[in-house]
Amino acid sequence: MKEIADKILETIKDYRNDDGIYLDGDYIINWGKQFNEDAEFVLNEISEIIPKVYVSKEKAKEYVDQHIQALLKDFKYNNLSQFLIDTEFLDLQLPHKSQPAILNILETLLNEKYDESYVKYKTYPKINFIYLDDILASGSTIGNHLVTWLKETNSEGVSNSDNILNDNYRLSINLFCLHNWGHSFQKFRLMKEFEDKIDRKIFWYWNYRIENHAKWNNQSLNVAFPTDEQPTNVKSYLANLEAPKYEDYAYRKSNQPAAESFFTSAENRIRYENIILQKGISIIEMIQNEIKPNIRPLGLINPSYKTFGLGTHFFTWRNIPNNSPLVFWWGVAGHDWIPLFPVANRG
Numbered sequence: 001m002k003e004i005a006d007k008i009l010e011t012i013k014d015y016r017n018d019d020g021i022y023l024d025g026d027y028i029i030n031w032g033k034q035f036n037e038d039a040e041f042v043l044n045e046i047s048e049i050i051p052k053v054y055v056s057k058e059k060a061k062e063y064v065d066q067h068i069q070a071l072l073k074d075f076k077y078n079n080l081s082q083f084l085i086d087t088e089f090l091d092l093q094l095p096h097k098s099q100p101a102i103l104n105i106l107e108t109l110l111n112e113k114y115d116e117s118y119v120k121y122k123t124y125p126k127i128n129f130i131y132l133d134d135i136l137a138s139g140s141t142i143g144n145h146l147v148t149w150l151k152e153t154n155s156e157g158v159s160n161s162d163n164i165l166n167d168n169y170r171l172s173i174n175l176f177c178l179h180n181w182g183h184s185f186q187k188f189r190l191m192k193e194f195e196d197k198i199d200r201k202i203f204w205y206w207n208y209r210i211e212n213h214a215k216w217n218n219q220s221l222n223v224a225f226p227t228d229e230q231p232t233n234v235k236s237y238l239a240n241l242e243a244p245k246y247e248d249y250a251y252r253k254s255n256q257p258a259a260e261s262f263f264t265s266a267e268n269r270i271r272y273e274n275i276i277l278q279k280g281i282s283i284i285e286m287i288q289n290e291i292k293p294n295i296r297p298l299g300l301i302n303p304s305y306k307t308f309g310l311g312t313h314f315f316t317w318r319n320i321p322n323n324s325p326l327v328f329w330w331g332v333a334g335h336d337w338i339p340l341f342p343v344a345n346r347g
Helices: 003-012 027-032 037-055 057-074 078-086 098-114 140-151 160-165 180-193 233-238 266-287
Strands: 086-087 128-136 170-179 202-210
Touching: 003 027, 003 037, 037 266, 057 078, 057 098, 057 128, 057 170, 057 202, 078 086, 078 140, 098 128, 128 140, 128 180, 140 160, 140 170, 140 180, 160 170, 170 180, 180 202, 233 266
Parallel strands: 086 128, 128 170, 170 202
Antiparallel strands: none
16 A cells, blocks of 8 residues: 555645645555555545646646636736736635635746736736635635625725626636536526626636536536445435435436546446445544534535535645545544544634
8 A cells, every 4th residue: 555655645745734744655544544445445546536636836836827827818918017917816715715825826926937926016906806716616605705796896886796797897716626516506696696697707717627517418527426326324314414405416327427537437436435425424423512514424515405515526735625525634533533634724
């Protein structure tokens, strides 16, 4: 297992280095051993998946640069400085969240590569408004921020939404990762809150897409999304969830995806999904106090959804989303589980 663990480590070695955390091969092996006889199998699948879904700090800088280049092209700027003068990079999240960290990367990138800065132009009048973030999963955080911002008014008393609709402003959402299902929810939410045509006025960019909409055709389903061939304890767990919505999204169809491109094989996908689903249920069973309704074995989700969670496999150098399966991030004193990614600010 050492060779597999070292392969994983090579990809995730900068995880939370900024916080003084340095993972090693032994730690990864010890995490894997929690899967008992399936340890080597799980580590091997992870070693194949991780390079596709882990964003190191250096890769994050490359992603941010790709977004800047796309915006320059689509907004028809020949001059980076003029783009920065006209642009406000929205800073709407709490200081410990991902957005401020990405804005720091943006400023570093501009300084090092272009001898520029967005900070020095902050007081200039703006027409472009850019929302940078690492991931849209369910999309509730981004949706809440956008609705609030769009309702705000400028010094002339005109709402941001009206300025967007009238082409006075441009709003762009720039993400490292986007889930199809969550994206569709937020687009619908914005159209319902404002006008249908606002959907055509907002720009969306992403570097990596998670195709997880269970009702759409030709989805790669590059998440953990089990079939309904499950033992009694799994069926009982789902049946006992007091959640009224989307039970028909709980299981993927056995013939989807049409071609396997995320896991090492279709058979290994099934085995892997079932293993981490069972382990996730075991972790939930360790909870001594009241179980929060949004906690699911495959990650946190809207408590009204009768599913196992989003099963997100997307990780960054600074933290991982709580929509990821519990096996990756659950770390509670007194519980017999160590996470692969010790997380910050999970609460």
